[in-house]
Amino acid sequence: MIAPSETKGKRRVIGIFILAMLNVSIMASLRNLPLVAQFEFSSVFFFFAVAIGFLIPCALVSAELATGWPKGGGIYIWVREALGDRWGFFAIWMQWVHNVTWYPAILSFVAATLAYVFNPSLADNKVYILTNVLVGFWGMTIINNLGIRTSSLFSTIGVIIGTILPGALIIGLGVTWFGMGNPSQISFAPKELLPDLSNIGNLVFLAGLFLAFAGLEVTAVYAGETKNPQKNFPRAIILAAIITFFLFMLGALAIAVVIPQKEISLVSGLMEAFKVFFHFYNLDWILPIMGVLLVIGAIAEVNAWIGGPVKGLHATAIRGDLPPMLQKMNKHLMPTNLLIFQGIIVTVAAFVFLFMPSVSSSYWILSALSAQTYLIMYVLMFISAIKLRYSKPHVPRAYSIPYRQHGMWLVAGLGILSSCFGFFIGFIPPSKLDTGSLLFYESFLILGVLIMCGIPLIIHQYRKPEWFLEVNKTSS
Numbered sequence: 044m045i046a047p048s049e050t051k052g053k054r055r056v057i058g059i060f061i062l063a064m065l066n067v068s069i070m071a072s073l074r075n076l077p078l079v080a081q082f083e084f085s086s087v088f089f090f091f092a093v094a095i096g097f098l099i100p101c102a103l104v105s106a107e108l109a110t111g112w113p114k115g116g117g118i119y120i121w122v123r124e125a126l127g128d129r130w131g132f133f134a135i136w137m138q139w140v141h142n143v144t145w146y147p148a149i150l151s152f153v154a155a156t157l158a159y160v161f162n163p164s165l166a167d168n169k170v171y172i173l174t175n176v177l178v179g180f181w182g183m184t185i186i187n188n189l190g191i192r193t194s195s196l197f198s199t200i201g202v203i204i205g206t207i208l209p210g211a212l213i214i215g216l217g218v219t220w221f222g223m224g225n226p227s228q229i230s231f232a233p234k235e236l237l238p239d240l241s242n243i244g245n246l247v248f249l250a251g252l253f254l255a256f257a258g259l260e261v262t263a264v265y266a267g268e269t270k271n272p273q274k275n276f277p278r279a280i281i282l283a284a285i286i287t288f289f290l291f292m293l294g295a296l297a298i299a300v301v302i303p304q305k306e307i308s309l310v311s312g313l314m315e316a317f318k319v320f321f322h323f324y325n326l327d328w329i330l331p332i333m334g335v336l337l338v339i340g341a342i343a344e345v346n347a348w349i350g351g352p353v354k355g356l357h358a359t360a361i362r363g364d365l366p367p368m369l370q371k372m373n374k375h376l377m378p379t380n381l382l383i384f385q386g387i388i389v390t391v392a393a394f395v396f397l398f399m400p401s402v403s404s405s406y407w408i409l410s411a412l413s414a415q416t417y418l419i420m421y422v423l424m425f426i427s428a429i430k431l432r433y434s435k436p437h438v439p440r441a442y443s444i445p446y447r448q449h450g451m452w453l454v455a456g457l458g459i460l461s462s463c464f465g466f467f468i469g470f471i472p473p474s475k476l477d478t479g480s481l482l483f484y485e486s487f488l489i490l491g492v493l494i495m496c497g498i499p500l501i502i503h504q505y506r507k508p509e510w511f512l513e514v515n516k517t518s519s
Contacts, residue, residue, distance in 0.1 A: 057270065058270050059275040059278055059279050062275055062279040063278075063283050063286075064199040064203065064283075065199065065202075065279075066258070066259060066280060066283030066284075067207070067287060070257070070259065070283065070284075070287045073213075073313055073337060073340060074148075074149055074313070074341060075251065075254075075291065076213075076291065076298055076312070076313055077298060077310075077311075077313055078251045078255075078309055078410075079251075079252060079255070079291060079292075079295035080295045080296070080299040080302070080304075081307060082295075082299075083229040084230060084231055084232075084236055084296070084299070085236060085239075086295050086296065087292060087296070088237060088238055089249060090252075090288065090295075093249065093252050094256070094288055096457055096458070097253055097458060097465070098259075098284055098287075098288065099284075100425065100454045100455060100457050100461070101257070101259050101260070101421065101458060103454050104444070104454060104455055105259045105260040105280055105424075106442045108424070108427075111431070112124060112438070117135070117260055118134050118138050118420065118423075118424055119135035119356070119359055121134075121424065122134040122135075122427045124431060124435065125426070125428075125431045125434065126423070126427055128364070129500070130423060132359050132364045133423070133496075133499045133500060133503070134420050134423045134424065134427075135352075135359060136356065136498070136502075137416055137419050137420035137499070138352050139352040139353060139356045139385075140416060140498075140499075141414075141416040141417040141495075142385075142413070143385070143413075143495075144410075144412045144416075144491070145254070145409070145413035145417075146176075146345060146392075147180075147389065147392055147393040148409040148410045149341055149345055150175065150176040150180055150341075150345065150393075151172050151175075151310055151396070151402060151405070151406050152310055152313075153175060153176075153342060153345075154166075154171060154174075154175030154176060155308075155310040155311040155402070156311070156313070156314055156334050156337045156338050156341070157334065157338055158311070159311060159314040159330070160330075160331045160334035160335060166308075166310065166311045166402070167401065167402050169402060170397075172396050172402055172405075173393055173394065173396045173397065176393045176396070177390055180389055180390075180393075183342065183345050183346050184349060184382050184385070186346060187349045187353075187382060188377050188379060188382060189375055189377075199343075201340055201342060201343020201346070202340060202343050202344070204336055205336045205337060205339035205340020205341065205342075205343055206340035206343070206344070207286070208336065209333060209336050209337055210290045211290075212333075213297045213298070213313070213316065213317065214293040214294055214297055216320040216324075217293070217296060217297025217301075218293075218297075220297075220300060227301075228301060228302060228303050228304070229296075229299045229300060229304075243468075246468055246471075247469070247471050247472065247473040249464075249465060250410070250414045250415070250465050250466075250469035251407070251410050251411070253418060253461075253465035254410060254413060255291060257417050257418075259280050259283065259284065274441060301316055301319045302315055302316055302319065308403055309406050309407060309476070310402050310403055310406050314330070314337070317330060317333050318330055349385075353381050353385060354377075356378075356381065357369075357370070357372070357378040357381055360510075362511065363506060363507075363508070364502070364503060365510065368380055369381045369384060370510075392409070395408065395409060399479060400478070404476060404477060404479060407473065407476055408484065408487060408488070411469040411488060412469075412487070412488055412491045412492070414465060414466075414469055415465075415466050415469045415488065415491075415492055416491075416495050418462040418463075418466045419462075419466065419492075419496065421458065421462045422459055422462045422463065425455040425456075425459045425462070428451060429452060429455050432451045469488065470485065470488055470489075472484050
């Protein structure tokens, strides 16, 4: 077993460009574009609302905490420093466990995209989707066992050719389509910019938008492998946030322009939009190529997520918060058994595809639960940032939110309110999607949140002294 202390002194291998691309690969998933396109032109309003209320606070708070406490561990270290061991472990657990339901959701997008390349009728086949989810996830688990250098390189290349390039292309196609005077499925009249707020069911997809903009804090666990983290972290975070914001907003509008709102599939909507564009310009032969590129981009995003939160959770082993079996690391300094344990849970969660009315409804309920558990972690992060301004004001921070305590209260307070809103809105079934039984929908989400919150508190309450002795025995 390789102890966490043995990672000290290793060479820093991640520069600002790779760090920025890792952040983009974590956030800028094109799979979210069909979800946001449901809002049509009013999506611009929601983008700015979520950007101001959530994305900007996340970027600023993450930058301050990452440069004040740049060692590996990320959210675990930040919350532990502010609120103690119990809540530090709880926070990193929530960051990690939200992926249990998120992985099947994004890999269903991969499966549907592949179906458009080979056999479009498979896009709604539940068994096909489930099989691809499991094969894809376990493949990424194997790659992450090879270490950070291999994993980060794969994610960087994947996000460029599979996310940024296709995203820029669909934006360009949408602008060209609209500029040539072709018919649009949405109205760009100023009155359409403001959404209908009278029906709360129309706001439910906002929970997915919060999830789309989440993840800026994840790469903080790579601080130990980053060159000059005090300067590179805030620069990479701000650059990634800007790229993601415009990629999402313009890409979603491009889909809404060519596909009627009622016909947008949450899983295959992006490929459907590309199909319309390519057919119009007599470029149908490009569609399979685009499908392959989108698959690469989505897999790169999954790959970026698999390693980061797991390494952050493993950092708790130093303080004895994990059983010895989950403390084991391989020669590439990756927590092998923890990755396998994660794979087992994801496998079980993926079977929800067999019990929901459609692939889109399965995709949504998994995304909603993922967003809710993740937003709980963000509330703790924002609270910790406020607390650390008072309890540890003398810790040097290469970047600090301006206007001292008042600035922090404004930024972090806005983040707390937005996170709480996103959490509670997730319990309301979307009016534009058939989610089946209301009892099953609410029970799945409520029980899911309670179980995911309860497990880390129980583990911490009943942790044994020998867990701490075990990890320190191997480091001596």
